[in-house]
Amino acid sequence: MSTIPRRKFIQLSAVAAVGCLAQPGREARAADLPHVSEDDPMAKAMKYSHDASTVDASARTNPAADQNCANCALIQGADGDAWRPCQIFPGKAVAAAGWCSVWAPKA
Numbered sequence: 001m002s003t004i005p006r007r008k009f010i011q012l013s014a015v016a017a018v019g020c021l022a023q024p025g026r027e028a029r030a031a032d033l034p035h036v037s038e039d040d041p042m043a044k045a046m047k048y049s050h051d052a053s054t055v056d057a058s059a060r061t062n063p064a065a066d067q068n069c070a071n072c073a074l075i076q077g078a079d080g081d082a083w084r085p086c087q088i089f090p091g092k093a094v095a096a097a098g099w100c101s102v103w104a105p106k107a
Helices: 007-019 040-045
Strands: 083-085 094-097
Touching: none
Parallel strands: none
Antiparallel strands: 083 094
16 A cells, blocks of 8 residues: 555646646657746745755655755656756756655655
8 A cells, every 4th residue: 555645646646647738749858948936836836946955854745855856756857967857847847956845756
């Protein structure tokens, strides 16, 4: 049985559905995408920050100091790129050093 809370499961399911519907068949490239702004309403809702080191680890749902977009299961693109596409923010690139509340560990 999964230990993912129901609310988190619903958030991830909704984001995955949006990601599948937003331009299917075309791989997003970070160079083509605008960077997500921390002032963006979706970014604010997900508590997104360009710099994960500025986020209080105790305020995270899965507290861990080493969480960032680069080691999240939802990020796409090539390892090592500073800005990469993310399933949470379709059509925008996130900072690999960033963090948001939907962070999930890579399998």
